Amino acid sequence: MSIEVRNITKTFGTLVALHDVSLVVPSGQLAALLGPSGSGKTTLLRVIAGLEIADPGSGAVLFHEQDVGDRHTRHRKVGFVFQHYALFKHMTVFENISFGLTVRPRRTRPPAKVIRQKVQQLLALVQLENMADRYPSQLSGGQRQRVALARALAVEPQVLLLDEPFGALDARVRQELRHWLRRLHDDVHVTSLFVTHDQEEALEVADQIVVMNEGRIEQVGTPDNVFHQPANEFVLNFLGNVNVFHGRIQKDHAVFGSLAVDVPSAGAAEGCHARLLVRPHDLEIDSAPGSAGSLQARVFRVQSAGPIVKLELQTEEGQHIQVEVSHAESKRLDVQQGTIVYVRPRQSRVYVDDYSI
């Protein structure tokens, strides 16, 4: 069951939450809506679910090529998981999960025995077999979220929508559940779309990432794609750490202090201000300047972080540079606090005001 959104605009009073947004999530995929607060990702999710209605005349929501815009939420067969679980506090875990089955009209309602079986299956799926008679108040946050997921899956939705499902949990539980969700999706294969502001989460879990900002989609791609080939400065900045250097365009180069980067297509932008964006692991350091230009900097801090070494450098002008190198590399150069090193980008992007190079 694929999800398609075509030209959706949504305004709340004077605030435009979604600007002409279009998106396709292929059937069976697990996609992430990633972006900062206010980017419109939750609004988009709710529009897909029918919990918000797009501005009149502004576009369509299609499930498997069928326009569902007219259908009320209860008829869209979406499983929705809320950030704060929204479990029915006065019902047991069993009653929560079976709710969607018991509200069906008599004709389509399964007999009690079948319902019981189904709930047991789902409890096993979310690994909460012995919790059927507990109340939500007796469960931990992680357990409650799993019940919410089981409840949504019980109605065999064609689409699963999760709104920051792990946002209310602490870091360790978040990590565990993140991997668990991925495994679950691999088992169940329902087209799923989840909202998150945590880029690590999106990069680890999703098949496809939709980066959003201020009501617009900035880029759609695989995690590899959006991380290594960001479509624009926003995506580059949002995903992962990045160093920013400021300089100017001179002839065919962008010059940043003693560093010059080839930018053949920028002839017309002579004298313009340019920004160089490099990820920490795309910088290489050496004990000598080298033939191509490089920046001189002093090692300010050395931090061993698992498989890599994180270095914080400081140039004479006071700019801080983050570099990541392997342990081997760090040993080879005998890097210590106060050492002078020379930095050069292996791979980088230069941005001149409006266009990237």
Next chain:
Amino acid sequence: MAGTIALKNTQAGSSVATRPAIAELAWVKWLLVTVSLGFLGVFLLMPLAAVFVEAFRKGAGAYFTSFRDPAALAAIKLTLLVAAIAVPANCVFGLAASWAIAKFSFVGKNLLISLIDLPFAVSPVISGLIYILLYGLHGWLGPWLVAHDIQIVFAVPGIVLATLFVTFPFIAREVIPLMQAQGTEDEEAAITLGASGWQTFRRVTLPNVKWAVLYGVILCNARAMGEFGAVSVVSGHIRGRTNTMPLHVEILYNEYNFVAAFAVASLLAMLALATLALKSFFEWRSRRPLGAAPPCAGADASAPIPVEDLSHEH
């Protein structure tokens, strides 16, 4: 408990109204609103309107003449006197009880709170009865009072006591929860700065609870002036001497003097409306950030206030 709502900030319900998935069908909304208006119209507005319509049935002249009756004037005076005694007395009690209960922790605190609520559970007639049993001619203290020529029941003191009983909890139960929620930090700070207990109470505690106190006071006053059942039992109904306004209304009505009865009743109704207006005002005022609440220590006054997020973004 109902009727005396704690002054808390309630969220606007309008956010639910804009969520399409959980909205009712238009005709359902219409039906519910119509039923509500009908119910409130018949049970609330009609009796209120009736008071004024009947009071002016024979014209404005007859209305104002009702107040020239000396018995009516005496009743008004007595009502005011009783309120003037009962409200401050219960106010002092309420503040003292709140201080003891909210600022300290001791055995039996919850029992004390329940006991303070006791008069609410007692029917007004019984509230009057108990004072007759205690101070009446055949009561416990009856003989002693007769011997000392002190008249309590069937006289003003009895009326005051019965009124004190029925209005007993009003101020305390508004102030206690608020003081409990506010804790003891402000007061402890004041003490460490050298303030005496009384100074602390007057300059730190009191301003913090002033809206709750005012709220309790107007409710207490409304009840004190309007109490009927309890006062009816202890007063002896001596016209011109032990009749409060509600009792006077009863006498006039039973004499078929309807216009006069409703005229006096209209004064009481206006008091009720003023009470409700003040109540709404205090509730509105207590929601605004009051000067008494100091800003967080170290907060940057020029820091940008986060914009209210309308689109459910986190």
Next chain:
Amino acid sequence: MKFRFRQPSVLPGFGLTLGFTIFYLSVIVLIPLSALFLKSTAMGWGDFWQTVTSPRVVAAYKLSFGASAVAAALNAAFGFIVAWSLVRYSFPGKRILDALVDLPFALPTAVSGIALTTIYSRNGWIGRLLEPLGIQAAFSPLGVTIALTFIGLPFVVRTLQPALQDLEAETEEAAASLGATRWQTLRRVILPTVLPSLLTGFGLAFARALGEYGSVVFIAGNMPMRTEIAPLLIVAKLEQYDYAGATAIAVVMLLISFAILLAINLVQWQASRHRMGG
């Protein structure tokens, strides 16, 4: 562990305020109330029992109980609708009506008593509409019930309003996403959640109605065995100097009121147990 009456504190005035509080409480409330119970014990069990089971008294209890229960039930049903409309919808005059809900609480009972009688008596505003239908409102148990409904109105509405406001919209959205209709959501999600408040409101309205005097004595007509409520019977006995009889009736009423309030507290305590945490 050594027994401590109170935790030490740096704040002064405990002795003074607690002492005054207990003194005032005793003089105004506790001692007079105990006079009631002691007087009833002085009566002797036999007399006590005879008084409270005499036909007139039993009729009064039946009327008080029956009418109060019906009134509280009416208030529960309509009060829910009113509270719901006030919380969820906007309509002209809403603010004023919301404030006026407390009118029965603020208006002196004598005033509401004569106003209601005027409206429902034979040629009153509503009374004259009911007469051709053969329905007599004033001076009948129906009139008593109407007056008690007026009295209890704010209790249900005011306890329900905060409960309805606290409902989380997401829970209702979850029910909708699972396929529930609005009616199903009301029945299975909303009502169970606000049930404790509804029961509390019902209980408070009921307790208040049981003891109500002023609003009822005018419209009731006070005919023994027919429209005589229990509080009025107490007053009647007092006027005949039958203090013992009045006391007996009062004690039974008081015990029942306390029982109702205890039940309400239990309901609230149960509800808060369920609801702890998420």
